Amino acid sequence: MTRTLVVIGHGMVGHRLVDLLRDSAWRIVVFGEESRPAYDRVALSSYVDSWSSTGLELPALTGCELRLGEKVVSVDRERRVVVGASGVEVSYDALVLATGSVPFVPPVPGRDLPGCHVYRTIDDLDAIRATVEAASRPGRKSGMVLGGGLLGLEAANALRGMGVSPHVVELAPRLMPIQVDDGGASLLKRLVEKLDLTVHTGTSASSIERDGSRLIAKLASGLELDLDVVVFSAGIRPRTDLDLGLELGPRGGYLVDAACRTADPSVFAIGECAAVEGVTYGLVAPGYSMAEVVADQLSGGARTFPGADVSTKLKLLGVDVASFGDAHAATEGALEVVVNNAVAGTYSKLVVSDDARTLLGGVLVGDASSYLSLRPLVGKEVPAALLQPGGAVDVEMPADAQVCSCLAVTKQTITDAIVSGVACDVAELKACTKAGTGCGSCVPMLKKLLTECGVEQSKALCEHFTHSRAELFEIVRATRISTFSELVARHGTGRGCDICKPAVASILASLGNGHILGASQVSLQDTNDRFLANMQRNGTYSVVPRIPGGEITPEKLIVIGEVARDFGLYTKITGGQRIDLFGATVDQLPLIWRRLVDAGFESGHAYGKSLRTVKSCVGTTWCRYGVQDSVGLAIELELRYRGLRSPHKLKSAVSGCARECAEARSKDFGVIATENGWNLYVGGNGGFTPRHADLLVSDVDTASLIQIIDRFLMFYIRTADRLQRTSVWLEGLDGGLDHLREVVVDDKLGICAELEAAMASHVDDYADEWRGVLEDPEKLARFTSFVNAPGVPDPTISFRAERGQRVPVSLGIPEVVR
Amino acid sequence: MIVCGVEALRPEQGVAALLPDGSQVAVFLTADGSVHALDNIDPFSGAAVLSRGIVGDRGGEPVVVSPVYKQAFSLATGKCLDSPSVSVAVHGVRVRDGVVELT
Numbered sequence: 065m066t067r068t069l070v071v072i073g074h075g076m077v078g079h080r081l082v083d084l085l086r087d088s089a090w091r092i093v094v095f096g097e098e099s100r101p102a103y104d105r106v107a108l109s110s111y112v113d114s115w116s117s118t119g120l121e122l123p124a125l126t127g128c129e130l131r132l133g134e135k136v137v138s139v140d141r142e143r144r145v146v147v148g149a150s151g152v153e154v155s156y157d158a159l160v161l162a163t164g165s166v167p168f169v170p171p172v173p174g175r176d177l178p179g180c181h182v183y184r185t186i187d188d189l190d191a192i193r194a195t196v197e198a199a200s201r202p203g204r205k206s207g208m209v210l211g212g213g214l215l216g217l218e219a220a221n222a223l224r225g226m227g228v229s230p231h232v233v234e235l236a237p238r239l240m241p242i243q244v245d246d247g248g249a250s251l252l253k254r255l256v257e258k259l260d261l262t263v264h265t266g267t268s269a270s271s272i273e274r275d276g277s278r279l280i281a282k283l284a285s286g287l288e289l290d291l292d293v294v295v296f297s298a299g300i301r302p303r304t305d306l307d308l309g310l311e312l313g314p315r316g317g318y319l320v321d322a323a324c325r326t327a328d329p330s331v332f333a334i335g336e337c338a339a340v341e342g343v344t345y346g347l348v349a350p351g352y353s354m355a356e357v358v359a360d361q362l363s364g365g366a367r368t369f370p371g372a373d374v375s376t377k378l379k380l381l382g383v384d385v386a387s388f389g390d391a392h393a394a395t396e397g398a399l400e401v402v403v404n405n406a407v408a409g410t411y412s413k414l415v416v417s418d419d420a421r422t423l424l425g426g427v428l429v430g431d432a433s434s435y436l437s438l439r440p441l442v443g444k445e446v447p448a449a450l451l452q453p454g455g456a457v458d459v460e461m462p463a464d465a466q467v468c469s470c471l472a473v474t475k476q477t478i479t480d481a482i483v484s485g486v487a488c489d490v491a492e493l494k495a496c497t498k499a500g501t502g503c504g505s506c507v508p509m510l511k512k513l514l515t516e517c518g519v520e521q522s523k524a525l526c527e528h529f530t531h532s533r534a535e536l537f538e539i540v541r542a543t544r545i546s547t548f549s550e551l552v553a554r555h556g557t558g559r560g561c562d563i564c565k566p567a568v569a570s571i572l573a574s575l576g577n578g579h580i581l582g583a584s585q586v587s588l589q590d591t592n593d594r595f596l597a598n599m600q601r602n603g604t605y606s607v608v609p610r611i612p613g614g615e616i617t618p619e620k621l622i623v624i625g626e627v628a629r630d631f632g633l634y635t636k637i638t639g640g641q642r643i644d645l646f647g648a649t650v651d652q653l654p655l656i657w658r659r660l661v662d663a664g665f666e667s668g669h670a671y672g673k674s675l676r677t678v679k680s681c682v683g684t685t686w687c688r689y690g691v692q693d694s695v696g697l698a699i700e701l702e703l704r705y706r707g708l709r710s711p712h713k714l715k716s717a718v719s720g721c722a723r724e725c726a727e728a729r730s731k732d733f734g735v736i737a738t739e740n741g742w743n744l745y746v747g748g749n750g751g752f753t754p755r756h757a758d759l760l761v762s763d764v765d766t767a768s769l770i771q772i773i774d775r776f777l778m779f780y781i782r783t784a785d786r787l788q789r790t791s792v793w794l795e796g797l798d799g800g801l802d803h804l805r806e807v808v809v810d811d812k813l814g815i816c817a818e819l820e821a822a823m824a825s826h827v828d829d830y831a832d833e834w835r836g837v838l839e840d841p842e843k844l845a846r847f848t849s850f851v852n853a854p855g856v857p858d859p860t861i862s863f864r865a866e867r868g869q870r871v872p873v874s875l876g877i878p879e880v881v882r
Numbered sequence: 883m884i885v886c887g888v889e890a891l892r893p894e895q896g897v898a899a900l901l902p903d904g905s906q907v908a909v910f911l912t913a914d915g916s917v918h919a920l921d922n923i924d925p926f927s928g929a930a931v932l933s934r935g936i937v938g939d940r941g942g943e944p945v946v947v948s949p950v951y952k953q954a955f956s957l958a959t960g961k962c963l964d965s966p967s968v969s970v971a972v973h974g975v976r977v978r979d980g981v982v983e984l985t
Contacts, residue, residue, distance in 0.1 A: 527941065549913075559894070559913055561938035562947035562954070587894040591934045591949030599949055603929030851886045851897040851909070859904050860923065860930045875928030
């Protein structure tokens with residue numbers, strides 16, 4: 065008989081448990097109090113970037129009964145029945161409590177006034193936003209965050225994003241008292257105060273009062289703050305308001321044993337509401353670990369909670385902060401090695417045992433790049449070099465060290481996968497070991513292990529060049545070599561192939577070397593570029609005129625219709641807001657384009673590894689909800705970057721408000737309007753491996769936006785591999801999004817002027833490729849069916865009718881052989 | 883049969899020629915000045931497109947790569963280097979007095 069598991073609470077940990085049991089024999093019923101499915105609460109602050117919860121979604125659950133918006137009011141453990149607020153009763157064989165936690169709100173008088181919020185759910189953030197938007201103060205608003213821990217700083221950052229200057233009030237004498245020591249915290253305070261934050265430590269709010277439209281907070285220090293909004297983020301408490309008559313831990317939480325089981329053998333508790341052997345945890349990784357324990361128990365296993373690594377590495381307000389092991393040197397006799405560089409803005413402390421032989425923990429602020437090497441060494445022998453000033457942190461990691469702490473994957477597991485040949489690159493390692501699929505911070509370490517295991521990550525483009533595409537790009541840029549034959553003679557071997565020739569043709573075109581069908585370039589082009597059209601399965605081509613931003617006049621639409629009708633072309637609307645005309649033969653292409661160019665059309669580069677379209681929604685011009693002119697910007701961007709040859713195709717979109725109708729976050733570079741300007745997202749993709757684009761900059765004006773896109777595109781064009789989309793490029797970029805931001809926003813490498821100049825020269829030199837062909841008899845002559853019978857149609861091409869249009873007759877190949 | 887003047891060929895490129903029986907031949911001029919001719923129909927797609935492929939070499943062997951699914955065919959033997967059981971017919975071809983002839 066099927067047994068029933070009831071899970072109370074639908075947060076990240078409850079979601080994980082159900083996901084782990086999805087193929088089990090259990091019938092699973094989940095009660096969730098919030099009306100939306102579980103979401104990534106760790107990333108909650110990113111909700112402020114887009115005001116869309118899409119980016120926080122967790123994978124949809126299958127095979128369970130989700131009762132969302134239904135609070136559990138009671139549990140009858142005698143009868144083993146759970147009762148929901150609607151009166152529904154569900155019997156269980158096993159019950160898992162995953163009720164999470166509630167924000168702790170200190171008993172400050174006035175804490176319930178309108179304008180006072182907690183920081184826990186999407187609804188909380190929406191409420192904070194509503195308060196901020198309703199505030200009548202001109203200019204930047206004023207806010208107070210009570211709590212200067214991790215969550216408090218996150219909340220402060222979110223407030224900044226809403227146009228609020230936050231005061232952070234922390235009772236302890238320093239910021240992040242749990243993770244960071246005094247030295248690190250004083251640096252952290254100095255760094256965050258540069259960002260329009262005011263930090264008050266060692267004090268608390270003694271009262272909050274309403275004064276007209278404002279809130280006045282009095283601090284214990286005597287200071288009065290004039291505020292529009294107050295956010296409490298002074299920690300969390302396990303949520304145990306559902307009374308099952310079970311014992312609680314000393315600091316709250318349903319008391320469970322190492323198997324996460326309460327005194328009632330059929331009831332478990334996991335996540336923040338559980339006190340495992342008396343200890344509660346406020347992080348998601350230990351919660352996941354508990355979910356795994358219970359999933360194992362429910363599947364007949366005997367796994368127990370292994371204890372938790374409460375190490376953290378994060379970026380708060382742009383500042384790296386990491387804390388691991390015994391960060392506060394609580395171990396008896398522990399010694400500290402501190403390097404505090406106030407000029408560089410970095411602080412590091414290593415805690416070692418009394419004999420200076422064992423690493424116990426540490427704190428890093430300002431630069432946490434050594435965290436990945438150090439954290440796995442906790443409890444292990446400390447390399448002597450580490451204890452020298454400026455000591456190298458590039459040290460050998462023991463085999464049992466955890467490389468991925470989110471999913472508890474050891475170095476041994478990873479090297480086994482590499483050595484046995486199961487995984488040859490980062491993507492395969494992610495797939496087979498799951499390492500790097502959590503927060504992703506260990507991906508650089510995965511790369512390093514691949515190299516250490518002797519997996520040659522060959523960069524050679526093909527058998528003719530030992531260089532990577534990026535290296536070839538630099539060679540061509542530096543030497544100004546303008547032909548493939550010279551490049552292969554001087555830097556390669558042989559005559560070239562279908563891999564290096566188009567790659568070099570693209571590099572030459574990115575650097576501006578005239579028409580891509582010029583005499584020295586034409587033989588390098590892939591067939592689509594060679595005929596400036598897209599080859600289809602029967603050897604005919606499709607034609608896509610550019611329709612910038614998807615905006616088109618009725619007159620131009622009629623021209624496209626007439627051309628399609630006169631040449632018998634199959635027509636279809638594309639996903640990029642343009643029109644594709646199929647079934648043109650080689651010799652028809654110039655005739656078709658003569659008509660299109662005369663009517664004012666130009667090449668849409670649907671055939672090129674280059675900018676395709678910039679899709680748009682209608683924006684402020686028509687839409688009742690738009691906040692910026694998305695069509696105008698889309699057209700400006702499309703006309704600016706048209707014809708730009710790149711390592712792979714480039715897609716873009718502009719949405720006029722956060723509703724995101726243009727789907728900009730699935731594009732290589734997507735722009736979403738805000739009330740203050742534009743947010744720029746990069747590295748998005750649809751296709752085989754969909755990826756939401758990452759926010760690069762927010763609330764910028766149009767000129768800054770274009771400047772940053774110029775830099776972003778040129779940096780990508782210079783450094784990406786052949787046929788590598790921006791999504792994969794960004795995933796593999798050392799330092800990831802932060803590094804990209806340092807390069808293209810902060811100009812850390814000092815190359816932005818060069819990148820901008822390169823784009824300016826592209827914009828100046830742009831010419832329509834099809835017009836270039838029509839004006840040059842030499843180029844036109846190549847558009848013939850047969851050298852000995854120009855104008856005679858290819859006899860293998862024939863059409864039949866389908867739904868009123870011409871489509872290719874199958875060429876007698878039963879199926880595609882590859 | 884005369885196909886065209888040699889000036890109609892460009893190094894490392896192909897052209898298509900129509901034979902009296904309606905079949906098609908792809909004629910290539912390589913960088914070393916030699917000419918090659920293969921059936922124009924790509925056996926993997928059935929489309930008459932080999933003349934439009936990229937010409938180059940694989941380990942020194944001159945090849946054309948089908949523009950449809952990217953298999954390489956030897957210009958010397960017609961053999962597909964990616965699927966050795968597949969090949970296309972090789973045609974005799976020469977340049978005489980500035981004229982390209984199929985033999």
